[in-house]
Amino acid sequence: MSTIKQTKINSLLQKFPQGALYFGSWMNQNGISYFLQRHYRNSQWLTAIDNGVMYRTGEKPTLYSALSCFNTQLNKNFHIGAVSALEIRGIVHYVPLGRRTVVVYCPRGEWFPKWFSKYDWGVEILRKYTEYGETGITKINENNFEVAVSSPERAFLECLDLAPKHYNLTDLYQVMEMLNGLRPNLLQQLLEECNSVKVKRLFLYMAEKANHQWYENLDLSKIDLGKGKRSIVKNGVFNSKYQITIPQDLANYE
Numbered sequence: 001m002s003t004i005k006q007t008k009i010n011s012l013l014q015k016f017p018q019g020a021l022y023f024g025s026w027m028n029q030n031g032i033s034y035f036l037q038r039h040y041r042n043s044q045w046l047t048a049i050d051n052g053v054m055y056r057t058g059e060k061p062t063l064y065s066a067l068s069c070f071n072t073q074l075n076k077n078f079h080i081g082a083v084s085a086l087e088i089r090g091i092v093h094y095v096p097l098g099r100r101t102v103v104v105y106c107p108r109g110e111w112f113p114k115w116f117s118k119y120d121w122g123v124e125i126l127r128k129y130t131e132y133g134e135t136g137i138t139k140i141n142e143n144n145f146e147v148a149v150s151s152p153e154r155a156f157l158e159c160l161d162l163a164p165k166h167y168n169l170t171d172l173y174q175v176m177e178m179l180n181g182l183r184p185n186l187l188q189q190l191l192e193e194c195n196s197v198k199v200k201r202l203f204l205y206m207a208e209k210a211n212h213q214w215y216e217n218l219d220l221s222k223i224d225l226g227k228g229k230r231s232i233v234k235n236g237v238f239n240s241k242y243q244i245t246i247p248q249d250l251a252n253y254e
Contacts (some may be wrong), residue, residue, distance in 0.1 A: 007094055009040055009150045013056055015142035016230055019065040024052030026073035050115035063102060063121040068145035079137050079148035081105045085155035092175055105130040132193055136186055152179060153186045160199045164233055177204040184217035197226035200241040
């Protein structure tokens with residue numbers, strides 16, 4: 001390999017930490033032609049996951065590094081959400097029996113690319129489409145990569161959206177009890193933007209039951225709770241204030 005080619009690839013690889021993904025279109029825009037990319041793959045400098053998706057040979061990309069590079073290089077807005085966001089922020093600690101599941105959200109109108117499913121990231125991935133735009137998403141550092149992650153306020157609403165199919169409601173209430181520091185201004189915005197009556201009613205029920213101080217700062221008159229009853233589970237207990245049928249163990253939980 002010529003010195004010029006070595007300089008080009010070394011300069012490119014230094015733009016991101018170890019374990020990064022490199023996307024063909026981004027590389028081309030940064031002076032590494034598709035011809036050179038093929039040369040680097042043939043020379044085993046780069047290993048391809050799929051067409052136009054590569055990493056430095058010998059390194060091991062993670063789901064977090066992949067999402068960070070995907071967002072940064074291709075101007076995307078994928079993020080980690082729900083319980084996975086609470087885990088990565090250290091708010092909850094969940095030890096799975098099998099492979100850990102990470103919830104990844106994709107904006108409406110986008111799609112999960114083929115390479116995302118093709119590579120084994122070492123975790124199970126639950127793919128979901130977001131309902132809240134970009135409100136309440138921040139970036140945190142994970143092994144030197146800036147990863148987009150839901151705030152605790154947004155993450156808990158995402159959890160409720162996935163319950164009871166993916167999460168047990170009583171388990172989520174126990175998480176709610178720990179959320180003393182939620183920000184009412186951000187919650188107000190998220191609840192007003194939320195289109196799910198189920199999520200909003202469950203959230204307010206749990207917040208009031210947990211007797212959090214921030215609950216008193218919410219303006220419920222601006223939150224559309226819809227009309228009529230909502231049966232969250234079968235054979236549960238009906239809560240007349242929020243017009244929801246909830247699990248017996250949640251209703252009785254003290």
